[in-house]
Amino acid sequence: MKGIQNFIEKAFAGRWISGPAIQDAIADSKKFNSKGIKTIINYLGESFTNEYEITETVDTYMRLIRYITENGINADISIKPTQLGLLKDADTLKSNYSKLVAEARKSKIFVWLDMEEADYVDATMQLYLSELDGAGVGICIQSYLKRSEEDIRKILPKGSVIRLVKGAYSSTKNKSFNTREAVTANYSKLMGMLFAQGTEFTLGTHDINMIKEAQALNNEYKRNVTYAMLKGINNKYLQDMSKSGNKVAVYLPFGKRWIAYSYRRLKEAGHIKLILKSLMKSQKLE
Numbered sequence: 628m629k630g631i632q633n634f635i636e637k638a639f640a641g642r643w644i645s646g647p648a649i650q651d652a653i654a655d656s657k658k659f660n661s662k663g664i665k666t667i668i669n670y671l672g673e674s675f676t677n678e679y680e681i682t683e684t685v686d687t688y689m690r691l692i693r694y695i696t697e698n699g700i701n702a703d704i705s706i707k708p709t710q711l712g713l714l715k716d717a718d719t720l721k722s723n724y725s726k727l728v729a730e731a732r733k734s735k736i737f738v739w740l741d742m743e744e745a746d747y748v749d750a751t752m753q754l755y756l757s758e759l760d761g762a763g764v765g766i767c768i769q770s771y772l773k774r775s776e777e778d779i780r781k782i783l784p785k786g787s788v789i790r791l792v793k794g795a796y797s798s799t800k801n802k803s804f805n806t807r808e809a810v811t812a813n814y815s816k817l818m819g820m821l822f823a824q825g826t827e828f829t830l831g832t833h834d835i836n837m838i839k840e841a842q843a844l845n846n847e848y849k850r851n852v853t854y855a856m857l858k859g860i861n862n863k864y865l866q867d868m869s870k871s872g873n874k875v876a877v878y879l880p881f882g883k884r885w886i887a888y889s890y891r892r893l894k895e896a897g898h899i900k901l902i903l904k905s906l907m908k909s910q911k912l913e
C-alpha cells in the first residue's frame with residue numbers, strides 16, 4: 628500500500644516539480660524561456676525551525692542566483708518566509724532575507740516573497756517592507772483573506788509589486804472568505820484595485836475567467852502585467868498567451884521536499900475527475 632502511495636505521489640510531484648536539483652530547475656527554465664515564458668523558481672521546503680534546514684536553504688538560494696546568472700536564464704526567485712526563519716526568530720529571518728535580496732540585486736534577479744498561512748501575513752509584510760527601498764522585490768497577496776484589501780491599500784502606494792493569487796491555505800471564517808465564489812469575487816475586486824492604482828503586478832491564477840477579465844481591464848489601463856501559472860497546470864495556455872504578446876511566467880519548484888506542495892495541488896484539483904483530466908491533458912509545450 629505504501630509503495631502504491633509513493634508511486635502515485637511521485638507521479639503527481641513529477642508533473643508539478645522540476646526535479647530534486649538546481650540543475651533541474653535551470654534545464655526546465657531553459658525550456659520555458661525558449662517558449663517565451665519566464666520562470667519563478669522556488670526551492671521546496673517550509674516551516675523550518677532548525678538552523679541546519681534554514682542555512683541549507685539560504686545557501687541553495689545563493690547558488691540558485693549564481694546558476695541563473697551564469698546560464699542567462701530569465702527567472703525570478705520566490706521564497707517562503709518560513710524557509711528563512713520566520714518560525715525561529717525575527718533577526719534570523721531578516722538577515723537571511725536581506726542577504727538573498729542583496730545577492731539577487733547584483734544580478735538584477737527579482738525576489739518574491741510567497742505568502743503562507745494567515746498567521747504569518749503580518750511578519751511577511753513587515754519583512755517585505757524592510758527591503759522595499761531598493762528595487763526588485765515583490766510580495767504575494769491572497770484573495771481568500773478578508774484583510775488583503777486593506778493590505779493592498781497600505782502597501783501599493785509605497786511602490787509594492789504584488790503577485791495576486793487566490794490562496795492555497797485555509798483560515799477561520801472571520802478571517803477568510805470560505806466559498807470558491809467569494810474568493811473569486813474578491814480576486815476580481817483586488818485585481819480591479821491593482822489595475823486602477825498599480826503599475827506593475829503579476830496575476831497568479833489558472834482561472835480563465837479572471838484572465839479574460841484582466842485582459843479586458845488592461846485594454847483600458849495598459850499596465851505592466853504578468854500572467855503566471857504553476858508548472859504543470861494549463862501551461863500550454865500560457866504559451867499561447869505569450870504568442871499573442873502577453874508577459875507570462877510559470878512558478879517552478881524544485882527540491883526533494885515535494886510532499887506538502889503536491890498535497891496542496893491535489894487538494895486544489897478538487898476531485899478525482901479533474902485530477903485525471905488534468906493528468907491526461909497534454910501539458911507539453913509545442
Ligand SMILES: Cc1cc2nc3c(=O)[nH]c(=O)nc-3n(C[C@H](O)[C@H](O)[C@H](O)COP(=O)(O)OP(=O)(O)OC[C@H]3O[C@@H](n4cnc5c(N)ncnc54)[C@H](O)[C@@H]3O)c2cc1C
Binds near residue numbers: 831
Ligand atoms: C504563480 C503562482 C504563484 C502562487 N503563489 C502562491 C503563494 O505564494 N501563496 C499561496 O497561498 N498560493 C499561491 N499560489 C496558489 C494559488 O493561491 C492557488 O491556490 C492556485 O493558483 C489555484 O487557484 P486558481 O486561481 O488557479 O483558481 P481555482 O479557482 O482554484 O482554479 C481555476 C481553475 O484552474 C484549474 N486548476 C486550479 N488548480 C488546479 C490543480 N491543482 N490541478 C488541476 N487544475 C487546476 C481548474 O481548471 C480550475 O477550475 C500561486 C499560484 C500561482 C499560479
